[in-house]
Amino acid sequence: MNIDKICEQLTIDEKIRLLGGVGDWHTYDCNGKIPSIMMTDGPHGIRKLEQEKVGDIETSKPATCFPTASAIACSWNPAIVKKMGEAIAKEAKKEQISIVLGCGINIKRSPLCGRNFEYFSEDPYLTGKLATEYIEGVQSLGIGTSLKHYAVNSQETRRMTSNSQIDERTLREIYLSAFEEVVKKAKPTSVMASYNRINGEFGARNKYLLTDVLRKEWKYQGGVVSDWGAANDIVSCMKNGLTLEMPDPKGFHTDVLKEAYKDGRITGQELDNWTKNVLQNFVSLHKNIEENYEVDMEEQNQVARKLENESAVLLKNNSVLPIGKEKKVIIIGELARQMRFQGGGSSHIQPTKMTNAIEAIREKGYQVTYIQGYQNEKEELGEKQLQDTIEKLKQEYRKEDCVILYFIGLTESYEGEGYDRKNLKIPQNQEELLAEIAETVGKNHIAAISFGGAPMDFSFEKNVGAILHMYLGGQAVGESVADLISGEVNPSGKLAETIPFSEKDTPAWRYFAPPNDDVEYREGIFVGYRYYETFHVPVKYPFGYGLSYTSFSYSELNVPEVYSGGKIQIRFKIKNIGKVSGAEIVQLYICPIESDVIRSHIELKGFQKIYLHPGEEKEVILELDERSFSVYDVEKKAFSMLSGKYQICIGASVHDLQLKANMEVVGNSYFRNERELFPDYFREQPHGMEISAEQFYQLLGGEPKHDKEKKRGEYTVYDSYQDVVNVSMFGKFVRGVVHIGLKIILRGKSERDPAFKMVKMGVEEGNLEGLIATSGGIATPKLIDMLVYNANKKYLQAFKRLLKK
Structure with missing residues (x-):
């Protein structure tokens, strides 16, 4: 592709339109002059939608669901992470997809982040090594990648408007270190700019991150794509380092860019540079599309199985595992039948096959009895259900020749994109039933098979003789459970994150996901084990921990x-x-x-x-x-x-x-000598260093502008929908209509469903300008302007905007 020649052939309007997507997943074809490419969500499989529909994250074409990043990180094996990247690339080629949106490498600041299942670790060194191999694996087959979410994107609460306030050393050593490693070594096709602000400036228009660090310092030559709806003030975004806005700007930002070009705020040279970047880093990938590309899907499933076999972590084992074939296996828990194998949100995949643990263990030749015990989508355990379970267990259980596999963990509504957890608790019904079972038969013949995308409360450990933690292990997780409990595969995974006793023990507890946009990273470099080990805070399971059968x-x-x-x-x-x-x-x-x-x-x-x-x-x-x-x-x-x-x-x-x-x-x-500046750090303390607001602001280089005290008259299109609509009668009316509309669009889904929660929070916490692109055209520029005018008591301007075409 001759980039310079193509650029010369495009009109000004075509160049400008090329800077934004078409629909949710495609680039612009410049009236047929260039090919359009498609990108889809990753990172643990291909999510190619059958149709583009607001709020639809589930009706994608079947694809292999590989283990999530939280699982494969526990393999500590860069070579198999690269194989996963290669396997994903094969399916991308099959579906004629040019870019897989992944992998996610945000550091796990808190175990409560609802999207932690998509990220590797609390440690930047481990994250960087694994992510480098993932990117190289995908790109080895000519498929592009999008390293995300750049940067300091540590929570889902208010993720589109939150302001990550962080000092330079913490930023570089913890939150940018893995990005630096992957950018320099793997050279990802694109980097995805995050929704949040970093020290006051949105990720997609953050000159320091996108130009000064990424381009100038790290010498990055690839593209920068916005997270979906993250491009605020498109002229500033483009001038400060953005390459491509996604999704379709619905004409709004295209018109803004045209106006800026006409009045000289955008030069012809700048527009040509931006156009060539899109052509080079996105459109040129079309050459790697292959018609009728064949993929052995059963082989893909076996790759997913091997990945999970290397990733599962044996947390406890008092000689309960492995289980001999002469033993009878009693399986209890609905998570054994309706298995939790992935997280909720934009990475949700329709698996090509799914063999649950009951079927897989039976296929190994075991005599298996299954008892449902509890229901996944209920919190309570009915007295009749409890008694029926215990009665059936008594009928089946024989102490000398039985092992109980109790399936336990976080169910779908507990974690997902768009919302954070409040604590480490698991469903109460699961814990209550396990306690009754342990009381009935004793713990020494019970092995817990646990699931979840992030650390959870493992206090149930006292009621079992073994724990095999699967994280979210992809579509072959049931087969993997069978491989591991039988001893055909020896568990070798180790924790890529610390599992604390309580969320209140975590370093960011006092500062994580506050009810406003100010997010202070006061814990600094002390993330994960760096905190627990430095300040001698006890944990349930330490970083790097995992047992073996040898x-x-x-x-x-x-x-x-x-x-x-x-x-x-x-x-x-x-x-x-x-x-x-x-x-x-x-x-x-x-x-x-x-x-x-x-x-x-x-x-x-x-x-x-x-x-x-x-x-x-x-x-x-x-x-x-x-x-x-x-x-x-x-x-x-x-x-x-x-x-x-x-x-x-x-x-x-x-x-x-x-x-x-x-x-x-x-x-x-x-x-400088920091003993003098931060003397408390160098004293022995039971629960870490206390840093004052004044000391934190000193590290930041001055007190930041706060978002806590916003008043009517100060709202802008960069504020969240929920903040703006709550302060005016017009806003509250619109909110009521939108809520009804969401229920219609998502009819049939419970409000506990991750898809419902993600879409609802995406609207509620989305910044207003971003909603213009992500709402499917429902949130028009006129409506957004009227919401802001009414919030600011500018009723005459609101009326004039209503009348304006």
Whole structure:
């Protein structure tokens, strides 16, 4: 494709129209002069809709549903994550799709974020390594990707208007680090700009993120696409680094851009540059479309099965698992029949097949009895249902030859895109029934098979002898359960995030998802295990934790005594000292021994998954470089390797450090002594560092503008629909009509349904300008202007706008 020649052939109107999508999923064909390409949601499978319909996230064409990112991250295996990317790309080619919208790499700031199932980890190093392979896997077949959501998109509450207030060092070390890794190494086709504001400016028009960091510093040459409806003030978006607005702007932003071109705010050179970017990074992908591309869908299912087999985490096992074929298996819980295998929202996939755990375990040759026990979509456990379950269990259970598999976890209404959780609780009926079962038969013959896209309350552990945690394991999760409980596959997954005792133990608890748009990242760099380990906060299951049916030993750590730069190798040995084959995920952490800089006491800087037969021993070599010992120096505007003494730790989890050795690093000094600035950090405290508002604003470089006290007269099209409509009679009337309309559009769906909740919250919390594009034409520019005028008591302007064509 000759980009310059095509650009010369396009009219001004065609160039401008090319900057916005057509419908929900296509690019513009410039009146037939260029091909149109299609993109679809990912990231754990293809969601190609049969038709474009407002609020429809479920009527997509069948596709392989692979494990979600929260699951595959627990594999700690970049190679199989790459295979997943390749498998997804095959189905994209089959459906003539040019870009898969994924993968999502936002850091898990809080376990309560409703979309955490789409993200890998709380740790940027692990996230970056896995996401790099995913992107390379998809793009190896000529299919484009969209790395998302750039950036600091840590909550679903008010996600389209929230303002992530974050200091520069935290931004660079935690929230941008994985993006930097993937952009530089995998060169994703596109990066998706997030809905939220970052330090006051929306992601899709954030010059610092899109131009200064992404383009100039990281030398990114790809495209930048807006999240759907995230382009506010389209002229500013384009000038500050956006390439393509999605979805269809319905003529609104096209007209705005034309007007800006006419009055000279947009130059011809700028328009040509933007046009060439779309042609190069989006339209050119059409050349990779293949007619009649064939995919073996059963093979795809087996890929999904292998992925989940490597990702499931054995959290507890008092010799309950694996289960011998001579044992009778009693399966209890509706989650065994109607399995939870994916999250709710835009990534919702129609699977090509689904074998539930009951069928899969029977196919292994086990004698299986199934008892429903509880209902997925109910919170309460009726007395009759309880008694019937216990009575049937008594009839079937024989202590010497039975194992109970109790299926437990978060049901569909508990987590999904568009809304956050309030706590870590699981459905009460599941816990009550399990407690009764344990009281009846004892816990030593009960194994819990658990599901969920994020950490949850595992206090039920006291009532079981084993826990096999599947996360959200894709369409082959039932077959994977059978593989793992039978011992045909040895569990090898390890947690890619910490599971705390309570949401109140989490570092962002006081600042996560507030009832206004101000979101203060006061916990700073202390996200996940960095917080728990530095401040000695007890957790239920630590980062990197996971059991196996075998055991491993570590030995012979070899570490250089002094390091001053370049790449160095850390060597040690790992041995399978058990009786069955298995895989161990070895983890390398660096621990600053003493520092005058605020730092985590421990950071992951290397890992590898090692497969070993009984008695087999291998040498492991992991590399470190300057970045391994660096912090972001806000004065130098660069990462800086700090001098000092470090401990190199090798272990099976952040709590299980088997080998340790000291090393002297010769590097730089930080620009300030933070013992003087933040003395509380350097004192032993039971629950972390308390940072004052004044200290936080000092880190930010000044007190930010707050959104808490907005008054009538101050509302704009960038405020949320719910904030604007609530303050005027006209707004309340419109809200009532919209609510009725939503019920009609989503008729047949419960208000607990993730699809209903996502669409409702998308409207309620969506910023007004964004709704023009995402509402299917229902929210017109005239209606939006009238809502804002009425909210600001500008009734004459509202009346004039009503009369204006």
